Amino acid sequence: MRSMSAIRTKAEEVVLETINEEADSAAAQWFAETGLPHRRMEAWKYTDIRAFWREPLKSAPQPDAATIKEAEALAPLPESKFLLTFVNGWLTSKAGVPQGVTIQPVQNDTAPALWDDPALKLNAVLTGATVMITIPDGVTLDAPLHLNYRMAGAPSSTYPSVHIHAGKDSRVTIIETHVSAEETYVLNSTLIITCSRGAEVSHVRVQTQGSKTLNIVSTDVRLNENVRFSSFALEEGAALSRNQYFVTQAGEETEISLSGISLGKGKQHLDTTLVIDHSVPNSVSREMFKQVLTGESHGVFQGKIIVRPHAQKTDGQMNARGLLLSDDAEFYAKPELEIYADDVLCAHGATAGQLDEDLLFYLRARGLPEGEARAMLVSAFVGEALEKIDHEPLREALSARCEAWLKENLH
Amino acid sequence: MLEIKNLTAEIEGKKILNGINLTVPTGEVHAIMGPNGSGKSTLSYILAGRADYEVTGGDILLDGESILEMEVDERAAKGLFLAFQYPLEIPGVTTMTFLKAAYEAQAKKRGEKLLSPGDFLKKVRAASAKLGIDDEMLKRGLNVGFSGGEKKRMEILQMAILEPQLAVLDETDSGLDIDALKIVADGVNALRAKNRSFLVITHYQRLLNYIVPDKVHVLTKGKIVKTGGKELALELEAQGYAGYGEAA
Numbered sequence: 001m002r003s004m005s006a007i008r009t010k011a012e013e014v015v016l017e018t019i020n021e022e023a024d025s026a027a028a029q030w031f032a033e034t035g036l037p038h039r040r041m042e043a044w045k046y047t048d049i050r051a052f053w054r055e056p057l058k059s060a061p062q063p064d065a066a067t068i069k070e071a072e073a074l075a076p077l078p079e080s081k082f083l084l085t086f087v088n089g090w091l092t093s094k095a096g097v098p099q100g101v102t103i104q105p106v107q108n109d110t111a112p113a114l115w116d117d118p119a120l121k122l123n124a125v126l127t128g129a130t131v132m133i134t135i136p137d138g139v140t141l142d143a144p145l146h147l148n149y150r151m152a153g154a155p156s157s158t159y160p161s162v163h164i165h166a167g168k169d170s171r172v173t174i175i176e177t178h179v180s181a182e183e184t185y186v187l188n189s190t191l192i193i194t195c196s197r198g199a200e201v202s203h204v205r206v207q208t209q210g211s212k213t214l215n216i217v218s219t220d221v222r223l224n225e226n227v228r229f230s231s232f233a234l235e236e237g238a239a240l241s242r243n244q245y246f247v248t249q250a251g252e253e254t255e256i257s258l259s260g261i262s263l264g265k266g267k268q269h270l271d272t273t274l275v276i277d278h279s280v281p282n283s284v285s286r287e288m289f290k291q292v293l294t295g296e297s298h299g300v301f302q303g304k305i306i307v308r309p310h311a312q313k314t315d316g317q318m319n320a321r322g323l324l325l326s327d328d329a330e331f332y333a334k335p336e337l338e339i340y341a342d343d344v345l346c347a348h349g350a351t352a353g354q355l356d357e358d359l360l361f362y363l364r365a366r367g368l369p370e371g372e373a374r375a376m377l378v379s380a381f382v383g384e385a386l387e388k389i390d391h392e393p394l395r396e397a398l399s400a401r402c403e404a405w406l407k408e409n410l411h
Numbered sequence: 412m413l414e415i416k417n418l419t420a421e422i423e424g425k426k427i428l429n430g431i432n433l434t435v436p437t438g439e440v441h442a443i444m445g446p447n448g449s450g451k452s453t454l455s456y457i458l459a460g461r462a463d464y465e466v467t468g469g470d471i472l473l474d475g476e477s478i479l480e481m482e483v484d485e486r487a488a489k490g491l492f493l494a495f496q497y498p499l500e501i502p503g504v505t506t507m508t509f510l511k512a513a514y515e516a517q518a519k520k521r522g523e524k525l526l527s528p529g530d531f532l533k534k535v536r537a538a539s540a541k542l543g544i545d546d547e548m549l550k551r552g553l554n555v556g557f558s559g560g561e562k563k564r565m566e567i568l569q570m571a572i573l574e575p576q577l578a579v580l581d582e583t584d585s586g587l588d589i590d591a592l593k594i595v596a597d598g599v600n601a602l603r604a605k606n607r608s609f610l611v612i613t614h615y616q617r618l619l620n621y622i623v624p625d626k627v628h629v630l631t632k633g634k635i636v637k638t639g640g641k642e643l644a645l646e647l648e649a650q651g652y653a654g655y656g657e658a659a
Contacts, residue, residue, distance in 0.1 A: 358499060359501060361459075361461055361483065362495065362498075362499045362501075363501075363513075364460075364482070364483035364484045364487070365459050365460075365483055365484075365487055365492075365493050365495075366487055366509070366516075366569060366573070367484050367487035367488050367513045367514075367573070368484055368512060368513060369484050369520075370482070370484070373484075376509075376512060377501070377504075379503070380501060380503025380504045380552075381503065384502065
């Protein structure tokens with residue numbers, strides 16, 4: 001690795017300068033050795049950030065009023081009343097914070113990094129303060145907590161970090177939206193969600209970044225006993241997007257559901273990568289990801305379920321499907337099961353295919369023009385994943401977004 | 412009125428239809444009977460416009476107009492309906508959504524005024540009730556998990572809603588027990604009308620006890636070899652297709 005890193009790209013040199021070698025020599029050394037994630041790292045073999053990130057981009061400075069104004073014009077979804085807005089990675093406003101919920105910047109988040117991943121690590125060394133949000137025990141939030149990330153102004157790179165602590169038996173819906181202007185930006189964000197005993201947390205991410213943005217988003221979820229956690233992601237924007245999950249199940253009787261839809265067009269590269277680590281018994285995990293790929297877009301799905309020796313009675317099912325709607329679209333899937341316990345029920349399936357010609361004929365024989373018939377089948381394909389969203393208004397909003405995309409991109 | 416004139420067709424270079432001549436006047440029910448491999452299903456697919464088959468000669472006229480150059484959905488909008496031998500399952504598209512989309516696409520194409528959503532729902536409910544299809548089935552994914560009989564009833568429901576001028580029934584009796592067959596046949600008979608023709612394709616005479624045809628045609632080796640009244644079906648049932656150069 002050391003020999004490889006001797007040649008640094010311009011973008012890497014700027015990142016290294018940003019790390020500030022004097023202030024944080026350990027981080028600087030780590031980055032000097034590792035560099036940006038690239039194809040020779042197993043987990044990044046389909047998504048070569050080093051090759052893609054060519055433009056040297058400094059960390060975004062605190063945004064001025066004009067940049068904030070520009071950022072506010074970008075609106076992906078109706079906003080929740082409980083709203084935290086990040087402009088270029090900086091927390092610029094908070095509204096509707098419910099009583100009892102605390103939000104404070106923490107210089108060194110004490111949550112230890114559980115995963116050795118270069119994107120997580122890069123965020124850790126370059127983020128400013130981590131925004132720590134604490135939902136007290138027993139509290140049910142009546143409106144979703146909306147983390148609204150926006151990038152605007154001059155080209156830049158940003159490294160926001162948020163840690164949500166959901167107290168015992170709390171109930172919370174978290175929305176993350178990612179938008180950016182039509183400039184070159186890099187977002188490398190981390191969201192840590194710690195769920196205490198009995199918490200029910202649902203998380204919905206909507207990524208509609210501008211078409212020149214490089215989007216690297218990591219979600220690190222830690223589950224204690226009797227937790228129900230679900231996450232859904234709509235990946236629609238960005239030139240390149242890596243949406244990665246690291247789920248650690250540390251208590252028994254947990255239920256995990258991860259799902260999402262990627263809608264690719266042009267030359268977009270959309271990567272969903274997840275690891276679920278079952279280390280204690282009696283838990284259920286379900287994953288369902290659907291990718292609709294048009295033009296020359298590339299979709300990637302990598303999913304790994306680890307079942308450690310103690311994690312008996314684990315019930316895990318992972319499913320990923322790529323729908324290729326053009327000759328030049330590509331879908332790479334790498335599902336993996338790593339099972340060290342003997343009494344478990346685990347399965348995975350990953351398929352890539354085209355629309356079923358027989359179904360198309362059936363619909364057309366009933367009078368639907370070809371475009372409409374195709375749209376109906378694609379809509380049914382993604383519908384199965386949309387059903388995983390519990391929060392009804394969100395499900396409807398995302399359903400409408402998908403329909404609009406299909407209308408625009410299928411002919 | 413359907414007119415098929417000296418129609419020849421092949422698939423992957425293999426000749427399947429060898430000059431079919433057939434006229435089904437408006438308001439009549441004609442049956443096509445034939446052994447396996449005689450070209451019955453091919454004929455139904457070609458009528459509907461399936462692209463896998465190549466029409467090498469002849470013509471198909473609906474209402475005096477050639478439909479050979481028309482797209483599948485244009486034929487449907489012109490009033491041609493094919494009831495599938497094996498109706499497909501479409502997970503994620505409810506029956507109701509499917510019916511509405513099909514109805515609206517056809518009406519739009521024909522430039523007709525659309526029924527209000529309320530009136531459309533009433534129409535679907537009334538037609539469903541006659542076929543023993545409950546509301547729950549309308550809300551489920553089309554044909555998903557339905558029995559063979561339920562799927563065939565769904566085809567008839569679609570026919571009732573879309574009101575075609577020509578309905579082609581491709582082996583609608585296959586896989587049905589006698590009770591299911593009666594329900595389906597009653598559904599078809601209820602739709603018999605002066606302005607509608609039917610082409611009933613079947614291997615067995617049994618269906619024709621319930622949907623009594625005006626004429627019966629025998630199809631073997633891609634050609635109509637005999638035409639007669641409804642009694643021809645009984646004759647075939649008794650003697651098989653052996654007399655027509657085919658093993659039974």
